[in-house]
Amino acid sequence: MVPEGINAAAVINRAYTRYNLSLGAGLSKVAGKLFRIGHVGDLNELMLLAAIAGSEMAMMDLGMNIEPGSGVAAAQTYWRKP
Numbered sequence: 672m673v674p675e676g677i678n679a680a681a682v683i684n685r686a687y688t689r690y691n692l693s694l695g696a697g698l699s700k701v702a703g704k705l706f707r708i709g710h711v712g713d714l715n716e717l718m719l720l721a722a723i724a725g726s727e728m729a730m731m732d733l734g735m736n737i738e739p740g741s742g743v744a745a746a747q748t749y750w751r752k753p
Contacts, residue, residue: 672701673704673730679705
């Protein structure tokens with residue numbers, strides 16, 4: 672979910688035009704409220720870290736209060752648990 676007052680389509684557009692990252696849109700009731708990281712074919716943890724990093728950068732570009740690397744760090748912590 673993106674913060675109130677932010678259209679997720681703007682995040683999707685910024686990620687694509689600036690970082691060549693393709694994100695999916697929310698559908699139906701969540702249209703404009705969230706974006707999705709999707710894939711076609713193979714996807715592993717390292718590829719997903721790149722998508723999270725690109726999403727963070729796009730959100731920061733649009734003025735969202737995101738701590739750089741926070742999503743990447745959370746994912747790394749989760750995946751490193753035994």
